[in-house]
Amino acid sequence: MADNLTNTAENRALDWILGGSPTAPTTPLKVALVTAAGDDATAGTEVTGGGYARQTLSVGAAVSGATSNSADLVWTNMPACTVVGVEVWDSAGTPVRLWYGPLTVSRTVAAGDELRLVAAALTFSLA
Numbered sequence: 001m002a003d004n005l006t007n008t009a010e011n012r013a014l015d016w017i018l019g020g021s022p023t024a025p026t027t028p029l030k031v032a033l034v035t036a037a038g039d040d041a042t043a044g045t046e047v048t049g050g051g052y053a054r055q056t057l058s059v060g061a062a063v064s065g066a067t068s069n070s071a072d073l074v075w076t077n078m079p080a081c082t083v084v085g086v087e088v089w090d091s092a093g094t095p096v097r098l099w100y101g102p103l104t105v106s107r108t109v110a111a112g113d114e115l116r117l118v119a120a121a122l123t124f125s126l127a
Contacts, residue, residue: 004096004098004099004100005040005098005099005126006024006040006041006097006099006100007040007041008096008097008098009075009098009099010040012024012025013126024121025092025098026090026091026095026096027090027091028056028057028058029038029056029088029089029090029091029098030039030054030055030056030088030089030091030095031054031055031056031069031086031087031089031117031122032046032047032054032055032075032086032087032088032089033046033047033052033075033083033085033086033087033115034046034047034083034084034085034086034100035047035081035082035083035084035098036084036091037084037101037102037107038085038087038097038124041090042046043089043097043100044085044100044123045095046087047075047079047081048079049062049079049081050077050078050079050111050112051075051076051077051078052075052077052078053075054089055073055074057069057073057076057088057122058070058071058090059120059124062105065125065126065127066120066123066124066125066126067119067123067124067125068121068122068123068124069117069119069120069121069122070120071116071119072119073092073116073117073121073122074115074116075114075115076110076114076117077112078109078110078112078113078114078115078121079109079111080109080110080111081108081109082106082107082108082109082126083089083106083107083108084102084106084110084117085098085101085102086087086098086100086103086117086122087095087099087102088100096103099124101122
């Protein structure tokens with residue numbers, strides 16, 4: 001997901017790099033699944049129903065401007081849907097969307113299925 005920062009995340013990164021007063025994300029960061037992709041300014045359509053809930057993201061230290069999820073992300077008891085992408089949100093009282101991107105291949109799941117993104121499946125980089 002190279003350079004798929006939301007406008008909010010881009011502004012926060014620039015504030016931090018340029019010595020401004022950045023607002024840090026509220027941790028833990030959460031991964032959401034979407035059935036319709038969003039863009040820099042607009043969130044995608046998040047999966048709802050079944051046992052779906054956003055999953056906690058853990059990443060390793062960045063190397064050469066990139067990092068990835070360091071543990072499997074597992075959603076159980078999914079509703080029937082086709083997942084086309086993911087979004088990363090913080091855990092603030094009103095969560096802030098920070099990153100978004102498509103899956104390499106959309107995943108169609110039946111009601112009750114599990115969806116798993118293995119460790120290193122999500123790569124985050126600044127280009």
